[in-house]
Amino acid sequence: MFARRTTRKTLATLHSQLIPAYASIPLYMSALISLRGIRKSFGTSEVLHGINLDVYPGSHTVIFGPSGSGKSTVLRSMNLLEEPTEGSVIFEGVEYGPGFPGAATARGKKIELRRQVGMVFQQFNLFPHLSAIDNIALSVHAVTGKSKDEALERAAQELKNVGLLKWAMNYPAQLSGGQQQRVAIARALSLDPKLMLFDEPTSALDPELVGEVLAVMRQFAETGMTMVVVTHEMGFAKEIGDQCIFMDQGYIADSGGADFFDTCTNKRTKEFIGSVL
Amino acid sequence: MEDTPRLNFMWHLVWDFRAELLRGLLTAFEVAITALILSLFVGLLFALMKMSRFAIWRGIASTYINIFRGIPALVSVVWVYFGWSLLFGYNFTVYQAGVIALTLLYSSFFAEIFRSALEAVHKGQREAGQALGMSRLRIFRSVVMPQALKIAIPNIGSMYIGMIKDTSTFTVIGLAELVFVMQSINAEYFQPFVLFTAAAGLYVAAAFLVDFVFRIVEGGFSYPKVGRVKRFLTRRKRAQIQRLVDAN
Numbered sequence: 001m002f003a004r005r006t007t008r009k010t011l012a013t014l015h016s017q018l019i020p021a022y023a024s025i026p027l028y029m030s031a032l033i034s035l036r037g038i039r040k041s042f043g044t045s046e047v048l049h050g051i052n053l054d055v056y057p058g059s060h061t062v063i064f065g066p067s068g069s070g071k072s073t074v075l076r077s078m079n080l081l082e083e084p085t086e087g088s089v090i091f092e093g094v095e096y097g098p099g100f101p102g103a104a105t106a107r108g109k110k111i112e113l114r115r116q117v118g119m120v121f122q123q124f125n126l127f128p129h130l131s132a133i134d135n136i137a138l139s140v141h142a143v144t145g146k147s148k149d150e151a152l153e154r155a156a157q158e159l160k161n162v163g164l165l166k167w168a169m170n171y172p173a174q175l176s177g178g179q180q181q182r183v184a185i186a187r188a189l190s191l192d193p194k195l196m197l198f199d200e201p202t203s204a205l206d207p208e209l210v211g212e213v214l215a216v217m218r219q220f221a222e223t224g225m226t227m228v229v230v231t232h233e234m235g236f237a238k239e240i241g242d243q244c245i246f247m248d249q250g251y252i253a254d255s256g257g258a259d260f261f262d263t264c265t266n267k268r269t270k271e272f273i274g275s276v277l
Numbered sequence: 278m279e280d281t282p283r284l285n286f287m288w289h290l291v292w293d294f295r296a297e298l299l300r301g302l303l304t305a306f307e308v309a310i311t312a313l314i315l316s317l318f319v320g321l322l323f324a325l326m327k328m329s330r331f332a333i334w335r336g337i338a339s340t341y342i343n344i345f346r347g348i349p350a351l352v353s354v355v356w357v358y359f360g361w362s363l364l365f366g367y368n369f370t371v372y373q374a375g376v377i378a379l380t381l382l383y384s385s386f387f388a389e390i391f392r393s394a395l396e397a398v399h400k401g402q403r404e405a406g407q408a409l410g411m412s413r414l415r416i417f418r419s420v421v422m423p424q425a426l427k428i429a430i431p432n433i434g435s436m437y438i439g440m441i442k443d444t445s446t447f448t449v450i451g452l453a454e455l456v457f458v459m460q461s462i463n464a465e466y467f468q469p470f471v472l473f474t475a476a477a478g479l480y481v482a483a484a485f486l487v488d489f490v491f492r493i494v495e496g497g498f499s500y501p502k503v504g505r506v507k508r509f510l511t512r513r514k515r516a517q518i519q520r521l522v523d524a525n
C-alpha cells in the first residue's frame with residue numbers, strides 16, 4: 001500500500017516536471033483519453049510529428065494555433081476519423097489506432113471508440129434530407145438501437161436542451177447557421193458521449209450567431225462534460241480552458257493550465273495570441 | 278399532272294386499332310419497367326464495385342460498363358435471344374430476352390449515374406455518420422443513399438425514356454411492342470406515314486408521362502419535403518412530433 005503510494009507520487013512529480021501544464025490537474029485521476037506518439041502523414045509529408053496529450057475527465061482542453069498547424073488532424077485522430085500513421089489513442093484504458101511498429105497489443109474497434117466520443121464540425125454536417133428532430137432520432141435509433149418512438153422522444157429532449165424544440169420539424173436548410181450548429185451539438189449529445197470534440201464550431205458562422213453557439217457550449221461545459229475544443233475564439237478559450245494547447249507546425253509548441261493566457265512566456269505563443277485577440 | 282397520286286391518309290386506322298396499339302405500348306412499358314428495376318440493382322452493384330478499394334473489383338466493373346455501354350440494343354437482344362440458345366441450348370421467351378438485353382445495357386449507364394451521384398454527396402456526411410458511431414451499412418442506407426438518389430432521379434427518368442424507345446428494336450425477335458404492332462397493321466393497309474406518325478406521337482406521349490411520374494418521385498426525395506403526396510404520407514409522423522413538441 002505504502003509502496004504503491006510512493007510510486008504514484010514519484011510518477012506524479014515526474015509527470016508535472018515533464019509537462020508543466022498538468023501540474024494544476026488532480027493527479028489521482030487517470031486520463032479519459034490519451035494520445036501517445038501520434039504521427040500522421042498525408043502522402044509523403046508528415047503533418048503531425050508525435051503528439052502526446054492527456055485529457056482528464058471533466059476537463060476542458062482548448063487547442064489553438066495557426067492555420068495548417070495540425071489542430072484538426074489532432075482532434076480527428078481522437079475518434080480515428082483520421083487514422084494516424086503511427087501511435088495510439090487510449091480511451092478509458094483501451095488502446096485504439098495503429099500503435100507502434102513491432103509492439104503488438106490488442107486493439108479496440110474504431111466504432112466502439114466513436115460511440116463514446118461526440119464530434120461537432122465546423123460545417124455542421126447535419127443530414128440535409130432529415131428534419132432537425134430526425135437528424136437526432138436517426139442517430140439515436142441507429143447507434144443505441146432504441147425504438148424509433150423512443151429515439152424521437154430523446155431527440156425532442158435534446159432539442160429542448162439547446163432551445164430549438166420549436167424548430168423540430170425544420171430541415172437544416174430552413175435553419176440559421178447558429179441553429180444548425182446547435183442541432184449538431186444536440187445530435188452528438190443525444191448519444192451520451194463521454195467526450196465531446198469541437199472543431200472550430202463557430203468559424204463558419206456570421207459574427208452575430210457565434211454567441212448563441214458559445215452559450216450552448218458553455219452551458220454543457222458547466223455540467224462537467226469533458227470537452228476538447230479547437231477554436232480561434234480566444235475569449236471563450238480563456239474562459240473555459242483548463243488545459244490550453246498551442247500547436248505549431250505539427251507539434252504541441254506550448255501548453256499550460258487555466259491561467260495559460262496570462263502567464264505564458266513563450267515568444268511565439270504570445271505573438272500568436274496577440275495576433276488573434 | 279393528272280398522274281399526281283392522291284394522298285389518301287387513313288387516319289381512322291389509328292382509332293380502329295387503338296386497343297392493339299395501346300397493348301403494344303403497354304408491352305413496351307412493361308419490358309422497360311422490369312428492366313429498369315433490375316438494372317437499378319445491377320447498376321448500383323457495379324457502381325459500388327467501381328468505387329471499391331480493391332483494384333480487381335474496379336477492373337471488373339469498368340470492363341462491364343465499357344462493354345455494355347457500347348453495344349446497341351438491337352445487337353444485344355439478337356445476341357441474347359438467338360446467341361444464347363445456340364451456345365447454351367436455352368431459349369428465352371421474347372419478353373425475357375428483351376428484359377435481359379435492356380438490363381445488360383442500361384445497368385452500365387446506371388452504374389455511372391450512381392457512381393457520380395454517390396461521389397457528389399459531401400464527404401462531411403459520411404464523416405458525420407462515422408463520428409456518431411454508425412455502421413457502414415447504416416451510413417450508406419440512411420445518410421448517403423437518400424441524398425444520392427435525389428441527385429440520380431432525373432437521370433434515371435431520362436434513361437427510362439430511352440429504355441422504352443429501345444424496346445422498338447425488339448421487333449426483330451418478335452416482341453409485340455408498339456412498332457411490331459404498327460408493322461403488322463401496315464402490312465395489311467400499307468399506310469406507313471399514318472402509322473409511324475402515330476407511333477411517334479405515342480412515344481412522345483409516353484415520354485411526357487414518364488417525365489411527369491418522375492417529377493412526383495423526385496418531389497418525394499427532395500427536402501424540405503414538397504408536394505401534397507409527401508405531406509399526406511408524412512402526416513402521422515408530423516402529428517407525433519407535434520405532440521412531443523407540445524408535451525415538452
Ligand SMILES: Nc1ncnc2c1ncn2[C@@H]1O[C@H](COP(=O)(O)OP(=O)(O)OP(=O)(O)O)[C@@H](O)[C@H]1O
Binds near residue numbers: 070
Ligand atoms: N486530407 C488531407 N490530405 C492532404 N493533406 C492534408 C489533409 N488534411 C490536412 N492536410 C494537411 O495537414 C496539415 C494540417 O492540417 P489541419 O487541417 O490539421 O490544420 P489546422 O490546424 O486544423 O488548420 P486550420 O486552422 O486551417 O483548420 C495542413 O498542412 C494540411 O494541408
Ligand SMILES: [Mg+2]
Binds near residue numbers: 071072073200
Ligand atoms: Mg482545422
